[in-house]
Structures are given as C-alpha cells and as structure tokens.
Amino acid sequence: MVNVNDSLLSRLYLKDTAFQQLMQKRIFNVLLIATPYDAFMMEEDGRVEEQVYFEYVSLNLSSPPRFEKAANYAEAYEALARKSFDLIIAMPGVDVSETFREARKIDGMYPEIPFVVLTPFSKEVRRRIANEDLAGVDYVFSWLGNVDLILAIIKLIEDRMNAENDILEVGVQAIILIEDSIRFYSSVLPHLFKYLLKQSMEFSTEALNDHERMLRMRGRPKVLFARDYEEAMALYDKYGDHILGVISDVRFPVAGEKDPDAGIRFADHVREKCPYMPIIIESQESENKEKAESRGYVFLDKNSKTLPQDLRNAVGRHFGFGDFIVTDPSTGMEIMRIRDLKGLQTNVFNIPSDSLFYHCSSNDVSRWLYSRALFPIAEVVKTYRFTKMEEAPVVRKLLFECIVKYRRMKNRGVVAIFRKDRFDFYSNFARIGEGSLGGKGRGLAFIDQIIKRNPVCDDFQGVEIKIPRTVVLCTDMFDQFMEMNNLYPVALSSRPDDEILRHFLHARLPESLIGDFLALFDVIDKPIAVRSSSLLEDSHYQPFAGIYSTYMIPHLDDKKVRLRMLCDAVKSVYASVFFADSKAYMNATSNVIDQEKMAIILQEVVGDMHGEYYYPSFSGVGRSLNYYPINEEVAEDGVVEVAAGLGKYIVDGGLSLRFSPKHPDHVLQTSTVDLALRDTQTKLYALSQDTPESMDFKTDDGFNIVKVPVADAFKTGALKYLISTFDFQDRMIRDSAFGNGRRLVTFANVLRQKVYPLADAVDFMLSTGQYEMGRPVEIEFAGVINPDAMKSEHKGTLYWLQIRPIVDKKEMLDDSILDVDDNDLILRSESALGHGVMEGVRHVVYVKPKSFNSMRNPEVAKEIEQINKDFIDRNEPYILIGPGRWGSSDPALGVPVRWPQIAGARLIVESALPGYHIEPSQGTHFFQNLTSFGVGYFTVDPVHKKGFYDDTYLDSMPAVYESDTVRIVRFENPLVIAINGRKGRGIVRKA
Template sequence: MARENGSDMAREIDPAAQACLDEHLSAWPQLAHRIYRQLMHELHSREVVTVDEIYEQTLTACSLQADAAPEVSEVEATNRLIRDYAIRYLTREQIDEAVSMARKREEADALRSIVSLPSVSFRVLADRVRRFCSVDTTTRRIEPEEAIGIRVGLIRHLVSDQLEFIGVAKRFLTIRDMDVIIQHIIGPEHGMGRIGGKAAGMFLAYKILVGDPSADPEPQASRPAGVPATPVDPSPPREPLKVSIPESYFLRSDVIDEFLELNGLGEYQTQKYKSPEEIRSQYPLIRQEFRKGRFPPAIVERLRQMLLSLGTVPLIVRSSSLLEDRFGTAFSGKYASVFVPNQARGDLRQRVVSNQGRLEQRVRALLTAIAEVYASALGPDPLLYRRAHDLIDYQEDMGVLIQKVVGVQHGNYYLPAFAGVAFSRNEYRWSPRIRREDGLLRLVMGLGTRAIERVGNEYPRMVALGEPTLRPESQPQEIIRNAQRSVDCINLATNRFETISIDALLAEGMDFPMLDRIMSIRRDGALYQPPSAFLTEDPRNLTVTFDKLLRDTDFPATLREMLRRLEGAYRRPVDVEFAHDGTDLYVLQCRAQSEMAQASRTVVPADVPRDAVLFRASRYVRTGQIDDIEYVVYVPPEEYDALTTRERRVEVGRAIGSINHALHDRRFILVGPGRWGSNDLRLGVPVTYADINHARMLIEVARERDGYVPEVSFGTHFFQDLVEANILYLPLYPDDPATQWNNAFFDGRCEPIGSLLPDGESLGSVIRVLHVPAACGGRKLRVVMDGNTDTAIGYLV
C-alpha cells in the first residue's frame, strides 16, 4: 500500500489535484459528504488504501488528537484523511470523475424518490430527469442495480404501466433515453400521462436495434411465465443496425381529458356500455362533435411551435392509446391514423397533413386530425374489441403520435420508395423450403397502407425472408397479373391522400428512388432485371417485383436480423411496420405478434363418407379444429357479384354484422366471396372486426373463372382481427380439382333471413343462413385443419 507509519503519505501533494478538489468542494458544498465517500471508493478500488485502513487510521488520529483538538469529529477526521490521500494519489481527471459520479448518485437518489411516488407532475419529473442528464456524460454509468429502479419508475409514469412491456423496456431504455422522450412530449406541465402503446413500441424497437448493448443491466433475464422458448438468442446484439425512426412528437394521454372537459364531451365516455347498434348509429355524430372541439391554448401553442420546428414536411397523426400494441391485444387498425386535411379512405380514415400553406392553416388541420384520432376511440370496432377482450372497464386514454412521413417528393407526390410489414414468424408457407422462424414480409411500393390493408385486385410482394427470391407464383403471367399497379401517396398540390397508378407516378419522372430495384422489365411475356440503375423503359412495360432488391441487396438479411433481435428482446414473436426513403430504413411500429390459441395436433380423418363432406381444401391451411357448428352463413359469390350498386354491397356487410350479433351465442361460420374486408367492394364483403367477431371461422371462396383468387390475408390488420378473436381462416378454391365442395348443401334449404333480420328479406338470395341440424338430419358440422399436411375438411357428424 502507498503509505508509511499510519497516516504518513509516501507521495507529495499534487497542486493541480488539490486545486481541483478545493474547487469542487467550493462549488458543491452540499455534496461534500457524497464527494468524500466517492473519493474513498476510488482510493479503495485503485488499491491506494482500503476502506478499513481509512477507518483504522481515523480512529488512531482521533485518539492522538483527543486532547489537542477535541472539537474535531470522527467524520471530519475521516474526510481530512481521504482528502490527503486523494490530492497525493489521484490525478485531476480522476478527481473530476469521482465528483461527477458523486453528483450523478445524488441526482439519481433524488430522481428515485420522485419516480417512486404514485403520482407526480410532469414538470417535477422532467426537471429531475434533466438534472440527472446534465451531469457529465463521460463519467462511468451508475451501477445497473441503481439504474433499474429508476428506469422502471420512469417507464411506468411516462410510457406504459403494462408489466410485460416494462419487463422488456427496462433492459433497453436508459434514463437518458427517457430524457429524449421528455423533450418531445406535449402536455400540461402540472398533469401527467403516457405516450401510449404505438409510440412506446416504436421507440423501444429502435433502442433495441441501435442501442448500446452494455446498457442492458440484465441480459439473461428469464422468459415470462407461459411464454414458449424461442430459438433466438435473447442477449443484446453487438453491432447496432442501420435503422432510424421518423422525427416524432408525443401528445400525452392526459390531453384528451382536458379536451373532453373543455368541450363538454365527457358524456360520451359511457358509449362503451351501450349496445352495438347504439354505438354504430351514434358514432358519426360523435366524430362531428369532436372535430368541432377546441383545444387548451397552451397545447395549441406547443403544437404551433412544433410545426415551426418541423417545417413543411408532410405529417401523419397516429393513435397511440394506452391499450394499443399491448402484449396479447394489439388493436390493429382499430383507431385512426390520420394524414390530414380530411379525405376519408376506408376504415383507416387516412387523411393528408401535407403541412403546406400558412402556419395557422397547418395548425387547424393538425388539430382536426388529433380530434379525429380522439373520436376513433369511441368507434364500434375498438369498443367491441375491448368488450370481447374483457377490457371494457379499463379507463382508456388516448395518446397521439405525430410524425414526419417517411418519403421523398417526386413531382407533386410525396411517398417512400417502399414500405411494408414484417413478421418474425411465418404462418403462410407456400413451399417446404420455407421455415416458420425465418419470418415473412409484405412489401409494397409507396406508402405502406397497401401492405396492411386489403385493397383492390392487386397484391403486395410476399417474401419468405429465409428464401427471399422464392415466390408464391410460378409463372411470369401470374406474377404480372397479381403485381401492384397503384401506389398510395400524398398529393402536395391538392393536400390529399391519394391512390394513383404507377404509370401516373412515373410520368412525373423516372428518377424515383431505387426504381431499378423495385421494377422488372416486361418483354414478350417474360420479366427481366433492369441492366442499370437508370431506367429508360416506357413505364407501361414495367412491373413491380422487387426482384433486384431481394436478390442483390442486403435488405432481406437486414430485415431478418432485425426481426431476430426484436423477437429475442421481446421473447415472443413480433411484427414490425417499416418504410424506406431510398436512403434509410425506418421503423414505424413494433408489437408482439398476435398468435391464435395453440391447437393441439390435429389429424384429418381419411374415412369420411363423401356425402358427409361439405368441403375439402389443400392450400394455405393452418392448424385448428371446430366442433358442433350449428349455422353456416353463406354469401354465394355469383349472387354477390350480381349486385350492381355500392349501396347494395354495403347493405350486405351491414346485414352480416347484424347476423353476427344475432348469433353471438351460437356456433357459426362465415363463407363467402374472397377478400372480405377489402376496400374494393367488388372483391369481397365490406366488413370490419365488429361485424365478424362472434364467428368461429371465415372461409373465403374463390371461383377461378372470376379472374382473381382471394389474397391470403396473413399480415393485414384484417387477419390480425381473425387471430385475436380466435377465428379460424381458410381460403377455398372450389374449381381446383384437389378441392371438394358440396354444392347440394350450400345451395340447399336455408333459414328465412327474416327470422334473424326482420328488414333483411330483400337479401334472402345474397345471404343464406344454413341451419346445419335442420338441413342434415340433426347432425352438426365439424372442421379439422392440419397445417403440417396442408389439408382441411368440413364434414357432418
């Protein structure tokens, strides 16, 4: 050790170290006790002198000085001794670091006291976080055990109170990350609310992918009870991935309470207890009332300053409710995401915030969009979804996520090069070469709305990430027929969200980002890769395939690795929405992937008499079984196709919703023309979650002579609805020789629709309600599906 004869020092005093320590003690007199304690730890850890030796020397010194200096306490003597050692054996830099650690621990203790309170104002919490983060960032981190409690408290106050989310987030969101969130939060200073599920999932995913692995204080934390093991390594990655998130602001969940009180709209909080018919009929009025609502002046001013900071880039205003993107209840597509000003598009109610024009116009458009998001919490889909998942009594508050739209300007249009949704587990495997754990990607050119919703008679590119060049289609003609022909974009000239043809987009110029990697050249019935980065072909000879992107770039590997890391961190399958502007990849959303209740191993019986079989299928089958089916609600494709007006098709969708409610306590399945829930009413019955949530199964029927087949809906919000409601799904192709279809049953005697819908007699030929026991001698329908053998059967028992 570095001392001789008790407290005698072996080294001379370092004047620089002495001046440094005196300066710190003068600047932080209230921290003197903590500074001395930290210096003692430094001396001990550097093996200059042990803690025990410090105390022994202090006792010796005190006994020797008892008569000469009785006023000197043991604490003062200890501090003097620590000081003497420090200014001899520690450098100025080491003293600086020790003092910074002392300050950091002081702020950590104060912050820990604040976050442990059951309620605290945002201003107090934000001030304490900023004070902690103002301490020198070059200093060592406080110990993980010290940080973890603070992280949990901050997450609980600002982000989410869901224990499963906190269990993941505390490993990756540091205290300084919370300061970043605080800097982008908008809400009353004396209130407190959270940023909501969608914002939380996006930010957490980003930190998992790019954060410092050493920030994880417990990388080997155990898997949550009941969650199956995954083959991925849950430890943090070594190298950050090259991903970004859009510049984002978070309107706290408590702002909606001020909005409701200011506008006298609190009475609508009881909508959740009303009947489905009342919820549906009153929702249009509620939307109008909310759109006319005023916001607190302080919130309006904060939003105005935000717009000044962001500039005139297009914005998206997204729901971020406290219930959204939770483990087990994703609320996929239930709330509004709004590109403003207002142009409705299907159930998403997407609108363009082109964010152009005078500032006050932009502010008004933004406020209208936020009000629209607030109103969406009282719509039939989210309320009936909450009721089905026993969440109806939860005090639902709505946060709002305001983001720059990822993209580039191309002529008058603004859109990303491509976007989509990726799943860490692939339940749609069209080849034995595809592995479930490799993941699945739905990829589209332009805004990702066409990847997550069921739109017109065209398809996203389905990519099995382990075999990215392996397509479901085998022939060029089939690829061309199913290829994307339209893009969703923002028209900056009209301030509208629009769907335009790809030909119209490329008429603005052929310099669209990554065009050669998105398109293939169509010539003589075949498809060819562009020979160079710049395309000179007539746009009419181009087809969206993404072949070059998937074959010649690391994009599939990046997505696969991203999903692997996120699943490892979440310790369960995940899905991720993303966009690419031609330069950077952006994460837009991440949540635990919805999974259907696991069916035990099923065996499709081989000895069923042919006359007892109602259908057999052998394409895109998932495992599941339903017994004792009493009703089949059947929409004959030819009858639906014969409807000539939009109004009649909408009427069919409403009638299905009414039948769904009437049969809520019966076991029934839905069967009808492919692409249910599509925004193109010609291609399928226009239904939402609230119209189908009591059904046990949905069978989408495709007659190949119709010129299309039903898109397998895996990955869309509609499919997430089926999964979370535990509704089995099966596409069925009656004209396929391998498919068996019992025309005699489906065209046979049915219940008068008036018995379920007094006003539905005019739809009697379009909606057939088949009571299985009445039609089949008391027998009921059983459906057995085996995803391992890709076979399914529905038969009478």
C-alpha cells in the same frame, strides 16, 4: 494529420456510458458510537439523520443512509450482531485510547466495515492521537460542527469502494487530494464534495429525463484521498490515465518522515508523465508559492480566510468544471463561453483556429467533457494528439461529428421530456405530459431500445435502421382535454360519428400544447402523422391494432394553417375513441369505453416529395411466423408484405408483394408473366400537398390520401429500383425500368439484385424483435431508397414503425386439438396452409370420387360456381374438396376454377385418387387470396399415406344437393377445423 472518417468514429465511441453500473457499492446503514451527550452536541438538536437526509435531497442524491446510535461499545457490539452496517463512526469519550483499542477489535471481527473516528479537535487531542496505534481506523476527522462533513465522509468512502470499477471499467475521472493534516482535510473535503456534487447536478441537465439525470449524477469525478507520498504514488500509478487534476499539500510524510518538498516532488513526477495535468499546490509556508508558480502550478495559501472559495474557483477554472472559457492563447483574454454540449456543437466552427488548437492540444476540451461525464466524446478527443495548427479543420470535424453521433446515440432508446429549447434535429423521441405512452408509443420506445442495443443498425449493409422523429402526447393530455371541455357526455352518447367529431373539433386543446407544436415545426420539416396510441392498442393480450384513426397533415410553409391542421388532427384522433366502430369493438372485447385512455403519436411521415405528392419508396408489414409457406419455406422463416407508397395501401387490402425474407429470390407473384400481370400493384397511396386550407377533418382519416397510378409515379423517378417492364412483343418481364411496356412493381432489383438489403434487414428486425419480445411479432416499416443506391455506399434509410406481439385469439392454438384418431376425422393433412381454429362451418361441398372423370372438369367448374354463389348470398362458409389442382388452367390436372368461383370456401382441399395423382399446388393459383382472406388449404394423398380423407363417411350422410359429379352435405353442428401452420398439420373433425 489525423485521418477522421465516419467509420472510424463509429468504431471508436458509439457505445453509451453504463451509468447504471456506477456506484454499485453504497453506504446505507451507519452505526454512530457516541455518548448521548456527544451525539447531542454533535447534532445540536439530535437530528443527524434528518440533516443528512435534507442534505441529500438538496443535492438531488438518492439513497440517504440510515443512522443507528450506540451509547457505548457494549451496545455497539449488540447492534453489529443483529444488523449489517456499511460504516461505523465513533466519537471518543474521555478515554481516547478506548476508541482505538475497540477499533482494532471491531476490525478483527468485521474487517469489511470502514471505521471512522470523529472528534472535536485540540492540540491535546492531536498529541494523544499521534501516539495511538491507528491500525483499526480508516480515517480520523476533526468535527467542526458542520453536517457537510458527514456527507463528505460517506462520499469519500463510497468513492474508495467503487473506484476500481467506476474509474478503470467505465471511465469516470478522479481528483487526487494529498493532505496529512486532520484539521485541514476535515475542512477541505466538505467544500470539495459540495462543489463536485453541485457540479454534477448542473451537468446532469444534459440528460433527457429524470431517470437519466439521476444516473448521470453517478458519473461525477471521484475524490481519491492520500495522506503520504507512497499512498499518493500508488493512486497515481493505478489511476493516472483518469485523473482530472491534483490538489496537494507541500509538506507530508515520505517513508514515514515529514518531507518539506514532498508535494513539489509528487507534482513534478505527475507533470513529467502528463505535461498538461492541472495541479493545485496548497501550503502555509509562503516560500512555496514561488516554487509552485515557477513550475506552472496553481498556488493557494492555507492561511487565507477565503481558502474554501479560492479552492472552488481554482478547481472550477483548471479542472474543467463550469463553463468552457475559450481564450486567446497570446493574450489570455476571454473570447467566448460555452455552457453545454449543444453550445460546443453550435460554436465549434466559430472558435478561432489558434484558440481551438491551443485548448485541444493542452487537453482542456477533453477535460471539460470528462468533468461533465461526457466520457465517449472525451475519450476520442483525448486519444488524438494535434501537433500542428493546420490540423484545426480536422479538430473541428472530429469534435462536431463526435457530438452529433453522441447526441444521436444518447437520444436513441430514451423517452426524453419534451422541452421547447432542447428539442432539435438530433432529438429522437420525446414525451409531452406525465401519463402513459399508450400501446404504440411503448412499442416505438421499445424499438428504439432494440436499435440502440444493436449498433449494426447504424449501417446495415449500407442502410440506416431507425425510427422516425417522434413526440408522444401522453394520456394525461387526453384526460385534461376531455375534462376541460366537458366532452364525456357527448362522447359516451349514441350520437352519430360526425356529430361527435364536430364537438371535438370545436373544443380547445391545453394551451401549453400550442407552443410545443410550434417548436416541433421548427424541427420537423416533413408531413406529420398523427397516430393513435391508446392504452389497449398493441397490448400483449388484446389485439386493438387498427381500431382508431391515423391522420396525416402536409408540410405547409404557413405555420398558422399547419398548426390548425395539427390541432384538428389531434382532436380527431381523440374523437375516434368514441366512434361507433370503436364502441362496438370495446363491447366485443369486454372492455369499458370510459376506461380507455388515448395517447397520441406525432411522427414525421417517412418519404420524399415526388411531383405534387409525398410518399416513401415502400412500406410493409412483416410477421415472424408464416402460416402459408410454399416450396422450401417454413413457418419460422416469416413473411413480408411490401408495396410502393404509403402503408395504408396494404391495410386497405391492396395488391402488395408477398415474400419470405429468407427466400427473397422466390416470389410467387412474379414467378410467371400471368401472375405478375394479374397480382402486382397498379396504384400506390400518397399524401396530397394540395389539401385545401379550409378543408374540415372527416371521420375518414384517409380524406387527403390519393391513389396515384404506378405509371404516373414511375415518371417521377420515385420507383427506380422497384419497377420491372413487361415487354409486350416478347411476352417477358425485364428487371429494368428501360424500354417500352407496362411497368410492374416487382421489387426485383431490391430482392434479387440486392440494390437495397430489404430482405436481410426485415429478417433482422423480425428475428431480433421476436427474441427481444419473447414471442412471435408483427412489425410495420417504411423505407426510402437512395436514387443512387446502385453506386453509393449509402443505400437509403429503413424506418421501423411498430412492433406488436401476434396475439390473435384464433392463433393461440392448443396442439392437443390435432391429436385425434382418424376414426373421428373427415380429413387430416400433413401439408396444410393457414393457422388457427375455424368456426361456424357446417357444409362440405365435394367432387364425388367414385364418379370422377377429369374430362368433365370444365363442367364441374361451372357447377361449383353456382354453388359458391348460393353460399355467398346466404353468407355461409363451406369446405370444398376435389381431386387434383384447384384452379389449374389445364382441366386434366384439376377443376379449372377462378377465385371468384370458389371465394366463399373457408377451407379448400386438394385430394389424390387412385390412378389420379397430381403434384400438389399448395394453392399457388390463389395464393394472394388465400393469405388475404385467411382461407385454409389442405393437400391430402391417402393413396401414398400422406393424410386421410373419409369420403365413405361423407357418402353415408344425407345430401342437401347432389348431381352426377358434386355432392353437398350439411351437419347440424359446426365442424371442427384446426390448422397448425407452424407444423403444416390440419384436421377436420366429425361433428
């Protein structure tokens, strides 16, 4: 019995078909050589190009060819000299031999251009052609007055040109047609191609959007045409593993001589190699019927008036086209019909075991999948041979798992068109409407493509990396909503936010959305986040992140109530475009408010129910550049802020845990007991399931978000691997949730014990995102940790929620600003934290080096506290300079201030003095505050030539305040403060 497991399946086929690599060689320009009369008779009214164009359109084909006519060969040579052609079609005149002579001549001059002879047929023409040298001619066709023949000729030659790549490299299937009768194959080929092209239109409906549908049509089976035994054998030897079926005449040449049994011999050879290969035998000789049917071949009578219909039926029935018909192997009776892949997934467990075994063992299932261009699944099903009825459960498991994984893979990285009957549990990303996805929507679609290109995301050290199930309401829905409710006069007015929101809530959404929302509820069984995705949000050059609202609605059993809440949430996000803060921001960024368009993301909220609240195990934000590296960290290592619960906690400035994904073992906030007790999370954000049904939506999008104490969340088991315990008696922190003591959110088991590979996964997302975007990025994410992660191979799921470029204006720093001579500087540091240009600072507060005495440091702290209070009251930033470590608990090492005593400083500087050299702290005492408020931090040691500090210049300036220990200097013009956090360099330039 075949051993089928998930890892084997993912190894085998989780790779998409490269439809875009198919049909790379096309016929775009055709030269038609015919007398004006012949051309007119051929076209009836002189519009061959138009007829072929409409034929292409009706079959949904792209790139119809253009035709140029030449009345004789002199004109033909002129056309060939000035233009590149992909195909030449010639109609012989009175002198048939001229056509074949010129064909040989053109073949010598342009051997790469296929040459086709198209002629009205008669016995006389056939006799004359039989005596001609056909060396320069690829095919001779009989013109029967049907423009479908032109289409068939073009497609036949395109198939021949692309066969090697498309069949052998990509896996496209083929049909071998063997026929030497010009009259007959000229009749059969148009019918065959028309049927195959229409079938490709049908199976292309498996695609998720129009672009994908057009690409999938390239995966239709190719027609490989042979006119004698040797040509047929060469095709089978080369492409035999990719053949759907064979259509063969019985009598055709072998070694140049007509052989009355050539077709039967070829069919027998194929069946010997492949016992289940479908073979259709055609013949005008009735005695061949018994020969064919006795061998299990399908026989068609060429003399039949219904031959074209008979051929279509035979190909559809035996080559895997149309519905998959499940039959009873003992009676041949139909049991059920399966129309598409979703139908096979739904019914695979309902097919009787004997029928399933019969169809799989005879390759019927793989053939049906191949005919629909479902190559990845077909390959797996065909690879495994089932020889016993007892293997039916394995067959079911294999088929079902293949389809599930295939559908997930196909949905990933594709923005599908939302269809109520198609959106299901395996759908990933869909859009409603034809407008833009907006900034966040584009970001999510881009992430989905990144994930698709990196199969490691399916199992990243036991974690699946994915995006939540998402539907985007495109910007045209916003336009429709605004116009049908005439909302612009109210929206663009200066009315209060509450009044604007009230008007929006009373408006109607487009009726079509109601049915779509109800279909969405059938699939998403979790709370739904309704997120803004405006045209300007997350733009590469305009940082609009966080300007508009995000509402969350709980999962309620009552669909009517849930529908009302979802509709109100959508309207509320639309309204937030026109709130006062949004208008002010638009003005500040020189954008016009009525040019803003809003798409909306409807997305399942990551998380699980914990008691009465819903939230993820953790949420976080990562940046690929870290402007506050400490110890062995460097800026390019990136930085992550992570917290238990919903990510709004981090956005609102809560105490998140900060770490470098390259150095997860070294977390400053948990490096000492005091820091851990002071700087770790005490509450988390959660979505309340008890939102009253009658509650109105408010301008505050967090109205139904609650703060849950960590101690309460711990009791539900939600924080199992995120918690450490502070032992009061031993004054130590244990990386365990056992025992008595205060629970601390340290992520120790995740970051140090690697119960869940958070650091490695975020590092992967940051580095891959930066590579794909070509610039530093910021990402958002949330995750769910499996409660049994310590024992299970499946550690949980990590949801990648957003990606945006880091484009803050202050961070687009010109390095030349740092290249200043020391004579023009007050300060220069080679160990600087922060990044960007800080503006508007006119004051320098510094501890006087010449009168410094470490014994007086406690007094200095009190004096600095009062100075800081005065600056905060006046809302004026300042630079603070002092010897040793700011914030040290030991006064001998520096001024023992707490953060509130220096919170008004824009730049803090540690300086070394002769005889007073202390190892720099890099701001570790205030690190959480430095990073949260973007405060710069310099370490300067002129004594050891590590930086520059011109205290003499400051002493020469008049003081606005001076005591025995502290001095304040004010400059008329703002100082230039510039920091390159990537290189750790910073300066303060004289005004």
